[in-house]
Amino acid sequence: MTFQAGWLRAALLSTTLAFTMAGPVLADRAPDAFKVTDFLLDNGMEVVVIPDHRSPIVTHMVWYKIGSADEPPGKSGIAHFFEHLMFKATTNHAAGEFDRAIADIGGSNNAFTSYDYTAYHETVAPSALEQMMSFEADRMRNLILNDNVIKTERDVILEERRSRIDNNPQAVLDEEVDATLWQNQPYRIPVIGWMQEMQQLNRTDATAFYDKYYRPNNAVLIVAGDIEPETVRALAEKTYGKVARGPDLPPRIRPVEPEQNTKRTVTLSDARVSVPSFSTQWMVPSYHSGKPGEAEALDLLAEILGGGSRSRLYQALVVQQGIASNAGAFFQGTMLDDTSFTVYGAPRGDAKLADVEAAVDAEVARIVRDGVTPSELEKAKDRYVRSMIFARDKQDSMANIYGATLATGGNVQDVQQWPDRIRAVTADQVKAVAARYLVLGRSTTGYLLPQQQAGN
């Protein structure tokens, strides 16, 4: 029961290659053991089965193609609010019964909401898969949405916002940076919602949302683990297959961002901040919104410029110049609409934030001007392919990759062909996306400063 936002925080905390969200990752040549099966139920629910027979466990996920960016105006937070409501009573099960059933068999479960999707997942023994499907199919349509449930859970999300956003200067800054970078596209609205709108969410909103989006024809079932596709199909037909198809949903066409002509900054000064930091973002295409090859080139650009300790930014600012405690770059490719490319840094010792920013800008200018070397590019491609080994080793990572791709306009083939597409990227393509998108006069920078630097 969490929401995914704060891309910058995630990246600052991560010292490994952030593969889960940085793009789908798969083996060069998938052995048969990893042959993925996908099919549709009669009611339109898509099913993907990822075999993994190394241990007697299955990961069961239902992804709904509904995220915060699909919310009606003035109803921000309803997608995440609804994720909470899905853990309440249905006409067949009391609140908490699903959770207890999972705990009783030593399984685990959770859910998350992002801009483009909402997902529910359980990890259990294969023998419990039918039970999971039965519970999940039940709450797809049979939730009891009364005023008491709404009020109680609304208090929970309001408290979640207070503790996770309002008490955290970085989170407060991130929200206003996002809303400054995105002036029309709905990624400007926080996944958890704006406080004043969350306070107004009501039963009418929740019921309308449920009836519109929680339907089998708006859902993707991912089952990864020690189970055969035909077994999954039989169980899915027996459970989800009984849920009636809903009305067809219109295409997910959202307001589009206008061209950015300006350099924008957002500065938060706060007594709780001890070390200043900055991050600069540019609007770039995603895997779904971009032309063929663009997102792949942006993934490799992010990797070379700022993906971990071998990257240009880390080597220049942290290792060689010694002015930064951290510096890097990342690209958020798995999004339905245009997305962001970010560079960031924080000073070390006596270094000034402005020096760190200037050094980051200089590395950006250099890669825009001179591009990348063949050797850098090959190493970056190799690191991406190797990251697949780690992804495949974690059953839930594979499930996440397929789920996120399918929920943002991609298909199974997109995931499977991704390594080939990464291998095909040329140095010229990487230079081209750097030159086209990383323009310093058309960027959005957030500054997090200690209180004494206020009013700068």
Next chain:
Amino acid sequence: MTFQAGWLRAALLSTTLAFTMAGPVLADRAPDAFKVTDFLLDNGMEVVVIPDHRSPIVTHMVWYKIGSADEPPGKSGIAHFFEHLMFKATTNHAAGEFDRAIADIGGSNNAFTSYDYTAYHETVAPSALEQMMSFEADRMRNLILNDNVIKTERDVILEERRSRIDNNPQAVLDEEVDATLWQNQPYRIPVIGWMQEMQQLNRTDATAFYDKYYRPNNAVLIVAGDIEPETVRALAEKTYGKVARGPDLPPRIRPVEPEQNTKRTVTLSDARVSVPSFSTQWMVPSYHSGKPGEAEALDLLAEILGGGSRSRLYQALVVQQGIASNAGAFFQGTMLDDTSFTVYGAPRGDAKLADVEAAVDAEVARIVRDGVTPSELEKAKDRYVRSMIFARDKQDSMANIYGATLATGGNVQDVQQWPDRIRAVTADQVKAVAARYLVLGRSTTGYLLPQQQAGN
């Protein structure tokens, strides 16, 4: 056929008290000659009659309570587009017939669209009033909206956007500043629309918009001039009275702006700019959204701080320090939702923009810290009351004041009691709104720079 935006531009061009949009202005004690009558037609259309018998002229305006801030997501520009379409053929009159009829009798006409309303107006001899009403009532419901009309007029608004916004660095900057100041409230969307959305506007959008908003129960008729209220009533019933009432519209409740915690900047560098300039905006309450007295205090604060050549900013920066070619402040009070308070300046001679900004900030800090003097306050009130003389002297100004007030949630009494409410504002109230709203760490500043200062 214009749109109202660019509050900053308007203020920079104006050296007189900007009364039309800065707040309703009326005489302290209106003589009977200015007794205003208002009533409702049976179909819900509101009518206001403002007598003015000095010359044989009437101003006839129809205000629709629909503006760009009411547009559906992804349909920006439809309100202004619709204003253009209203000049096309109806089932009773060919395109241009209305315009020619006005020209034939030596009258004038036009229309404008803003965030909160769209208005159509004609100035003619009293004998032509019935004809004006007849034409206006006809196009309220009988427009012919076919694909050919849509396509032709869409090309016109696209060209209007190119010439008025995209070719004008100040206008490009203003758009991105607005979208940075307003992160949730729809005033962030330009009245003329985002290009990529204007290009998609179609007949379905136009028809839905027309059927929803162009109804007598969503309109205010203002007639000012040499005519009696009973005559207006009889003519209005004979023309507008025959238009069927539309479905009730829901209250105009729009997404609300979250609290701002950051200092934001937006910088445009352009080769066409010769002298740099800046403006800083804060979110403040409007006459409609504020607590009693707040907007009146903000009007007087704007007047004292930066309203014309007697203001503190002008005196300090232009006259005494001689560092600025211009400096001032303004407040946009007549809005349905929260609005903005702006200070601005541009350097003169060798002075730097940063010096001008620092001097403006110092004046803001001083008025926040020390408030205003009783003498300043009285003089500002007097200037407001005197501005009424000019307003009343112009028939269309009075019509505009009533129309804008009634279209943004006010009523006739609000306009009439406004001078008393201005007189009642205390120095403490002015200081209080300055201290509460003009916080430099929570502001949005736009910089327009010559090209050589790019990448600052």
